[in-house]
Amino acid sequence: MHKTILNLAWKETLQLLRDRLLLAFMVIIPVVQLGLIAEATGAGIRNIKLAVWDQDKSAFSRDLVTALKNSGDFNLMYYAQSYDEIRALVNDGKVGAAVIIPPDFSRELARTGASATLPVIIDGTNSIVASSLLGAVESAIADLTRQFVPANAIITPIDLKIEFAFNATLNIRWSTIVTQLGFITYQLVLVVAAVGFVRERELGTLEQLAVTPISRLELLLGKGLMALGIGMLNYTLLYLAIRYGFEIPMRGNLALLMALGVLFTIAEIGVGTLLSIVTHSQQQAILMVFMLAMLEVTFSGYLVPTENMPWFMQTIANFSPLQHFSAILRAVYIKGSSLEMLWHHVIPLAALTGITVGAGWYLFNRAEW
Amino acid sequence: MTGQITATQLSKTFRKNQAVRGVSFDIAPGEIYGLIGPDGAGKTTTIRMLAGVMDPTRGTARVNGLDTTRQAEQLRAHVGYMAQKFSLYGDLSVRENIEFYADIFGVRGKARAERIARLLKFARLDQFQDRDAGVLSGGMKKKLGLACAFIHRPRVLFLDEPTNGVDPISRREFWDILSDLHIEGVTIFISTAYLDEAERCSRVGLMYRGEIIREGTPIALRQLVQGDLLAIITPDLQIAENVAQKLPGIFEVQVYGDRLHVFVDAGATRAREIEIALVAAGATIKQIRPAAPHLQEAFISLISHL
Numbered sequence: 001m002h003k004t005i006l007n008l009a010w011k012e013t014l015q016l017l018r019d020r021l022l023l024a025f026m027v028i029i030p031v032v033q034l035g036l037i038a039e040a041t042g043a044g045i046r047n048i049k050l051a052v053w054d055q056d057k058s059a060f061s062r063d064l065v066t067a068l069k070n071s072g073d074f075n076l077m078y079y080a081q082s083y084d085e086i087r088a089l090v091n092d093g094k095v096g097a098a099v100i101i102p103p104d105f106s107r108e109l110a111r112t113g114a115s116a117t118l119p120v121i122i123d124g125t126n127s128i129v130a131s132s133l134l135g136a137v138e139s140a141i142a143d144l145t146r147q148f149v150p151a152n153a154i155i156t157p158i159d160l161k162i163e164f165a166f167n168a169t170l171n172i173r174w175s176t177i178v179t180q181l182g183f184i185t186y187q188l189v190l191v192v193a194a195v196g197f198v199r200e201r202e203l204g205t206l207e208q209l210a211v212t213p214i215s216r217l218e219l220l221l222g223k224g225l226m227a228l229g230i231g232m233l234n235y236t237l238l239y240l241a242i243r244y245g246f247e248i249p250m251r252g253n254l255a256l257l258m259a260l261g262v263l264f265t266i267a268e269i270g271v272g273t274l275l276s277i278v279t280h281s282q283q284q285a286i287l288m289v290f291m292l293a294m295l296e297v298t299f300s301g302y303l304v305p306t307e308n309m310p311w312f313m314q315t316i317a318n319f320s321p322l323q324h325f326s327a328i329l330r331a332v333y334i335k336g337s338s339l340e341m342l343w344h345h346v347i348p349l350a351a352l353t354g355i356t357v358g359a360g361w362y363l364f365n366r367a368e369w
Numbered sequence: 370m371t372g373q374i375t376a377t378q379l380s381k382t383f384r385k386n387q388a389v390r391g392v393s394f395d396i397a398p399g400e401i402y403g404l405i406g407p408d409g410a411g412k413t414t415t416i417r418m419l420a421g422v423m424d425p426t427r428g429t430a431r432v433n434g435l436d437t438t439r440q441a442e443q444l445r446a447h448v449g450y451m452a453q454k455f456s457l458y459g460d461l462s463v464r465e466n467i468e469f470y471a472d473i474f475g476v477r478g479k480a481r482a483e484r485i486a487r488l489l490k491f492a493r494l495d496q497f498q499d500r501d502a503g504v505l506s507g508g509m510k511k512k513l514g515l516a517c518a519f520i521h522r523p524r525v526l527f528l529d530e531p532t533n534g535v536d537p538i539s540r541r542e543f544w545d546i547l548s549d550l551h552i553e554g555v556t557i558f559i560s561t562a563y564l565d566e567a568e569r570c571s572r573v574g575l576m577y578r579g580e581i582i583r584e585g586t587p588i589a590l591r592q593l594v595q596g597d598l599l600a601i602i603t604p605d606l607q608i609a610e611n612v613a614q615k616l617p618g619i620f621e622v623q624v625y626g627d628r629l630h631v632f633v634d635a636g637a638t639r640a641r642e643i644e645i646a647l648v649a650a651g652a653t654i655k656q657i658r659p660a661a662p663h664l665q666e667a668f669i670s671l672i673s674h675l
Contacts, residue, residue: 003472011458204455207417207456211449212470213445213446
């Protein structure tokens with residue numbers, strides 16, 4: 001039995017290596033998508049319009065404004081004179097960010113062992129732009145801080161108090177990129193699994209396999225193994241790119257990240273297999289993948305946080321493996337959450353895996369060859 | 370029943386369409402059994418049920434003593450099946466296709482390389498083994514299909530219209546390969562729309578609208594035709610057909626290219642009458658002679674009398 005499954009997986013691999021389009025899909029899409037997202041969320045955005053309301057008017061506050069100006073990321077447009085003015089500038093979209101320097105800012109900062117609060121308002125309409133704005137403000141302040149604080153200082157003297165206008169729960173750059181780990185793996189695995197059976201049906205080769213000693217279970221496992229292999233290879237490469245290429249520190253347990261990646265991949269193989277069994281052509285299967293992907297991306301919380309959705313949408317979102325896995329990725333990778341803190345996502349994901357794989361197996365057993 | 374392939378009241382219904390209606394047969398080991406009939410007669414469905422690809426709605430079939438429904442898994446080791454449509458992997462090479470089937474049929478070790486080499490030679494594909502299966506000619510695809518279906522040396526081969534759409538030379542080559550298998554003692558169940566191929570079978574079943582309406586050796590089937598057959602060669606086919614149909618003692622008139630085939634109750638006397646009538650109607654007759662009916666005429670004659 002094991003040999004037959006491997007034979008089938010080997011055949012699939014040979015075919016995959018001949019399928020230029022699918023190979024391109026596997027290699028180019030992840031690279032382009034990751035690159036574009038990184039570019040869009042990175043320091044690529046320059047000349048952000050900035051407003052400053054300097055109430056301190058000290059030498060230090062002037063240094064701070066100069067530092068922001070000289071960082072190259074900002075284009076200082078307005079010196080505001082009141083909070084209302086600042087607010088209006090942000091609300092009208094005239095500036096992308098506003099820095100409010102409190103009256104006693106430099107005095108607070110001068111006190112040893114204390115930190116001074118620096119309120120910053122960022123236009124959060126577009127989460128991707130907003131996260132890069134935040135990054136730019138953070139780095140400008142950090143540069144400035146480094147100039148007058150000893151390297152061994154325990155506390156960060158400037159405490160940025162960030163307020164996102166319009167979008168309270170903003171995905172920051174890191175989580176956006178890390179979420180791609182799930183998204184790209186999702187797309188690839190779903191496509192590979194969705195064409196798996198329907199392609200053989202379309203070509204008539206499934207009927208030929210019907211008269212070989214290969215059992216339906218072996219067929220399902222052989223195909224699944226192949227999709228899992230592709231999915232995990234992709235997942236690992238993407239992880240390496242995010243970890244070492246984009247240098248986003250991984251705070252969680254790598255084994256946990258990988259194990260849950262396997263669970264998620266199997267869930268999506270189940271979904272893809274279902275699509276492959278109920279459709280009659282590869283074209284139908286691909287269209288179904290697109291429809292499903294649109295729904296799942298919406299429900300995943302990538303565009304709008306799931307918590308902000310109406311209750312019925314939240315209920316539906318619970319049935320999306322991608323939604324659970326996106327949450328898991330952000331938690332494990334960025335926050336370093338352990339398995340114990342994630343049961344509320346891991347259990348539904350495992351249940352969904354069981355359901356999709358079980359349903360795929362049930363339908364496949366009843367399908368005509 | 371002791372035959373290699375036996376079917377008892379085999380039936381298949383798709384929704385409301387009864388594709389196969391109670392087909393029975395008993396095929397001895399080593400026979401080449403030809404299933405002939407027009408498109409849509411139920412030939413493919415019958416073969417698919419016998420090969421264990423599809424379960425019958427009613428009735429049973431046994432191949433090699435194994436029930437095709439309940440013992441389908443064991444049966445697979447003894448049966449080779451070739452679908453009507455090319456159903457191999459076009460993106461894999463000839464050799465890779467054969468190797469894949471060898472692997473999943475459990476042909477391993479020393480036997481594997483030896484058997485693959487033999488089959489490639491046997492199917493006359495050894496020069497093309499590295500070519501992608503998808504770019505082979507129609508005839509070569511069929512031969513590759515046969516090689517893959519025979520990789521595990523089954524005792525029974527089910528071939529569904531294997532020569533459909535293949536050029537005459539490749540068809541003959543394919544039948545030469547089948548003859549070799551026949552000599553080795555393999556039982557072959559083949560469906561075809563070509564009646565000249567049916568002549569090469571040891572037994573033929575005529576299938577029409579889901580039923581086997583006649584069965585027997587090609588010679589016996591030809592003799593089922595009523596009366597004698599006259600072949601009339603004439604450039605005035607239309608006139609000749611119209612006139613001949615109305616004459617007494619005529620069973621049936623069929624048109625074949627430049628000639629008319631007429632079934633009559635008594636060849637010798639009717640030939641004279643027909644000739645006179647045709648000439649009187651203004652038709653030129655190049656030749657009129659008695660002919661031996663082929664399966665083609667026999668078949669058309671049989672179904673037109675249903």
